Amino acid sequence: MKWFLILLAALTANFEASAQIKLPSGFSEVVSLGFDDNNITPGPSTFLVFQNAKGFVDINDQFAASGYRSFELQEVPLDGNFVELQRTFPLKDSGTLLLSFAFLVTNPEDEFNIALAGPNWFILSRDGIGFWLKGSGGKLALYSDSIPKLQAKIQAFRWYRVLCYYHIASGTLDFALWSEGNTKPVVTLNNIANATANLNSRVQTLSFIGDLDDRSSVHYFVDDVVVAYNPDEKITLDPSVNVPIRFKSPDKPPKTAPIGSRAAGLSSATQQPASNTNPNDKKSIYFEGFEELSTALQHEVSCIPAIALKDFGIETEQIGRLKGHGLWEEFSKIFDGELELRRLDHFHGQDRAVALSVLDWRRGCRAINNKLLPEATAELDNAKRLNPNSPIIDAAIIVALTLGGKEKESELALMNLFPRWQADPRFTVLAAWMTSFKGNLSGAISALKPRAEELLTREIDQPLLKKILSADFDAQGFIDLQRDYPDRWRHQLDDLLLAQNYYYLLIWDRQLKPAEEFVQAMVARYSKAGISRAAWFERLGDISFLKPNLEQAIAWYRHALEEESTRRSARLKLIEVEIRLGKIDDAARERDLLQP
Amino acid sequence: MKRIALFILLALVLPVYLFAETDTVLLGYVAQGNIQQVKTLGPEVLPQLVNLYKVAAVADRAQIADMFYGLSWKSEEAKQALLADINTQDPRLRLAVQWALGRVSDDEEVVKILLDKMRHDPNPLFRDKAACALASDQVHLTEHQKILLYAGVIDALEDTEPQVRDIAIKVLQIHTGQTKGYLPNDSGAGRAAAVTTWREWLEEYRKQYP
Numbered sequence: 001m002k003w004f005l006i007l008l009a010a011l012t013a014n015f016e017a018s019a020q021i022k023l024p025s026g027f028s029e030v031v032s033l034g035f036d037d038n039n040i041t042p043g044p045s046t047f048l049v050f051q052n053a054k055g056f057v058d059i060n061d062q063f064a065a066s067g068y069r070s071f072e073l074q075e076v077p078l079d080g081n082f083v084e085l086q087r088t089f090p091l092k093d094s095g096t097l098l099l100s101f102a103f104l105v106t107n108p109e110d111e112f113n114i115a116l117a118g119p120n121w122f123i124l125s126r127d128g129i130g131f132w133l134k135g136s137g138g139k140l141a142l143y144s145d146s147i148p149k150l151q152a153k154i155q156a157f158r159w160y161r162v163l164c165y166y167h168i169a170s171g172t173l174d175f176a177l178w179s180e181g182n183t184k185p186v187v188t189l190n191n192i193a194n195a196t197a198n199l200n201s202r203v204q205t206l207s208f209i210g211d212l213d214d215r216s217s218v219h220y221f222v223d224d225v226v227v228a229y230n231p232d233e234k235i236t237l238d239p240s241v242n243v244p245i246r247f248k249s250p251d252k253p254p255k256t257a258p259i260g261s262r263a264a265g266l267s268s269a270t271q272q273p274a275s276n277t278n279p280n281d282k283k284s285i286y287f288e289g290f291e292e293l294s295t296a297l298q299h300e301v302s303c304i305p306a307i308a309l310k311d312f313g314i315e316t317e318q319i320g321r322l323k324g325h326g327l328w329e330e331f332s333k334i335f336d337g338e339l340e341l342r343r344l345d346h347f348h349g350q351d352r353a354v355a356l357s358v359l360d361w362r363r364g365c366r367a368i369n370n371k372l373l374p375e376a377t378a379e380l381d382n383a384k385r386l387n388p389n390s391p392i393i394d395a396a397i398i399v400a401l402t403l404g405g406k407e408k409e410s411e412l413a414l415m416n417l418f419p420r421w422q423a424d425p426r427f428t429v430l431a432a433w434m435t436s437f438k439g440n441l442s443g444a445i446s447a448l449k450p451r452a453e454e455l456l457t458r459e460i461d462q463p464l465l466k467k468i469l470s471a472d473f474d475a476q477g478f479i480d481l482q483r484d485y486p487d488r489w490r491h492q493l494d495d496l497l498l499a500q501n502y503y504y505l506l507i508w509d510r511q512l513k514p515a516e517e518f519v520q521a522m523v524a525r526y527s528k529a530g531i532s533r534a535a536w537f538e539r540l541g542d543i544s545f546l547k548p549n550l551e552q553a554i555a556w557y558r559h560a561l562e563e564e565s566t567r568r569s570a571r572l573k574l575i576e577v578e579i580r581l582g583k584i585d586d587a588a589r590e591r592d593l594l595q596p
Numbered sequence: 597m598k599r600i601a602l603f604i605l606l607a608l609v610l611p612v613y614l615f616a617e618t619d620t621v622l623l624g625y626v627a628q629g630n631i632q633q634v635k636t637l638g639p640e641v642l643p644q645l646v647n648l649y650k651v652a653a654v655a656d657r658a659q660i661a662d663m664f665y666g667l668s669w670k671s672e673e674a675k676q677a678l679l680a681d682i683n684t685q686d687p688r689l690r691l692a693v694q695w696a697l698g699r700v701s702d703d704e705e706v707v708k709i710l711l712d713k714m715r716h717d718p719n720p721l722f723r724d725k726a727a728c729a730l731a732s733d734q735v736h737l738t739e740h741q742k743i744l745l746y747a748g749v750i751d752a753l754e755d756t757e758p759q760v761r762d763i764a765i766k767v768l769q770i771h772t773g774q775t776k777g778y779l780p781n782d783s784g785a786g787r788a789a790a791v792t793t794w795r796e797w798l799e800e801y802r803k804q805y806p
Contacts, residue, residue: 124773146772147801148739196773213668213735 030089031227063221065102065159070223075210084209091204097166098228108154110218111136111211118202126198143195151187165237171199174237185239303365304395311392334358357387376400391421415478432504452502456521460529534563538570631666639669646673661692668699675701694729702736711748727763731770739805750794
């Protein structure tokens, strides 16, 4: 068997945050990947992500076994490569290695593979593959004595936890598998042969991939990865005791932390029926993540956190080019501040500009934290000049402008950001925060209420409103608006900004009934004018979710999708609610309809 | 130069009416040995590739067989076309065909033919390369079909020809990472004990996939 390793990318998020593990006695941590810490650092160079031309890997805030995020792998068939999350660690040639992780698959009919390997890499031999778990055809198989032994069926959108003790000298392993919603393991094996029944098969690399034969389109998530070491060869896994991590939603928002380190705030999907669950006890994907970020911003102003490379306008092509020149590892050090400035000489053109922009952004955000606005503005303006296509730099500039009382400039910047970021929950957080910045929440709502009520009675200029609400409306459109309506340009934007902000302020303040009434009125307003009501139907779904009334939420999200079938945010929320209600088949069907 | 010759030869030999636009493009890619470009045409191009194979000269068929190998797309027509050359004595073509068969097919017939070649072909090179194909190139097999392959290879551990025993254990070692103590030149009793172990292993495998 061949495992093709092609380095194309390394993620920027710091994976080294704790996976909330409590290790069994005698074990010391070797690897811990929780994916939740939002500090923009790539971690040590031994952590690698392999991304082929068409599949992708990314930090994901839609599903998490614990905490807020997980790692997402999407495989694409017939593209000549595979996606991979790989972690190396110091070679272990004796004792017992503990391996624990959680995984969730959206399409378990497709193949994925998880393995531990040694210096001979990913072949079946001594010092090659020692542990191999394979999912395919809706079943999970564990290789033992070179035989893929079937262990369990796997369901879509369900988290599973694996705990394995890999005994190096004896060539054996202990294995346990938990399924979300079950406290006892569904599989327990002790003292079985390792993947190839080879004694003394050393290990040093952990890998999560799609398939080997380039035919899979598997889409799966990995979380809470832990590797630990115990020199005792004879220690045995006891599944009643040795559970490093339980399935757990976060109890509270993440702690305030330095630059870009606030998580968007998300939680695990659950399949427990709504009758046994109060959704308010578990956090949703977009909604309360938005809420947590909003709450965090209200308490301490900082930059909107970056959570993906594309926040800095870094796309696959650039990553591939840097990889091709052997520069990616060096480049990725900018995200943790480890890159020496003199090493920047290795980069040229756009690569150099992006690298410098990230450094300037970090300095700018630090200055915002320290309330040094002139310094923040200077750094962020420089970042913008170097990297004009970075939404996260633009967002930081908006924060700085707002703090500096530059209302008109911040509104212009927001308009410029809107077409690129309107579907991102962080944009609505930013917009709503701007509105409430000058006063308290109640004050902001009181100030907006009469204008919001007046908006509902206004006549609609349908062509203009369609243009403002379209994805093409940008800074130039904003400037044209100011030119064409010199006295009333703000007035024309009320449907876009005022209505949305008023709604989100009501939600922040948990005034669900007034929020619902307002949204219903906006739906009626747009019905009369023949304008798409999708965004407002989706908000009715959000309100229903918070009430909670999940069936009603599903109905509203479906209404939104009837108006705009490509409305991704509505479909993702629909999937989450269907999962919560145990409608897994429905969720799977919706998942297949998701646009990339 | 050989590739250009292929291109010219095929262009002269094939009737004009066979030349659709895609054929011309494909012909160019094949002449260049440009598998990456062939991939961009998608599996729909396989029938045309098979047609090219059938009319090409021996040396050029080997090149096209290599292309089938690299593409690894299942095709019954490609399998049949390649099987027509399974007994060729041209070394280049024979090896290319043996390697490519498992890449275009998950048919048990292919496994059986390769097992037969591994054990009974009079040419040791062809036996050896049939074993290579069994070890590395049966990429579409299901678990049940793999069991069939393993059964045939385990039987070969008892072959009277030392070379066959040697390549058989290599096939198993590549597939499993194990030899289970089998040494091809061991005493008869030693080999028999290891073969027993292998058969027990195979039974365990069969239980997993009844």
